[in-house]
Amino acid sequence: AQSVAQPEDQVNVAEGNPLTVKCTYSVSGNPYLFWYVQYPNRGLQFLLKYITGDNLVKGSYGFEAEFNKSQTSFHLKKPSALVSDSALYFCAVGISNFGNEKLTFGTGTRLTIIP
């Protein structure tokens, strides 16, 4: 079984400060890891993914995430937060399982950037 945990329901960061949204996962095998963002009354929007290769992945809007196999983590980071980054962030994990492949999403972390 695969699972993902987002330990913080809410993260508050001052504008201009670096931000981190945490994610840990549990899978049997090599994971595929994703971050999505959801703005109010909108669907989820893809930010970035780790499939293989470089552990540091760069994505949209200046976000990046680092895959850490030993700690089974995939934390989302940004060097300087913007007020417009305020949204709900979801981490998701999947594995290659020929014939039946699906993502498991975390419960989400609400990020609030304080002006």
Added chain:
Amino acid sequence: DAGVIQSPRHEVTEMGQEVTLRCKPISGHNSLFWYRQTMMRGLELLIYFNNNVPIDDSGMPEDRFSAKMPNASFSTLKIQPSEPRDSAVYFCASSFGTTVSYEQYFGPGTRLTVT
């Protein structure tokens, strides 16, 4: 590209009535997913299709729920009869490939209220 299109955007119905949600995936995408989002349960995968064929429907809550994908450009999720506990936001998503490594593109969602 218009993105994933869902209709209706809002649906209010009375308990016992039939509800049909519609989805048009992005042209050329081969996988389609139906999700349900509630405050209590977060984001749940209900069913997904590869090349119009249902692959995993283990997330469908019960026999009152059914989904079809008659062709590559259209899918429906039907609830019959509807119950108040079905109230949620239902998302359709599509992806280009049939493996979990491909990112999913979400529609704007249908907010269902069953009274």
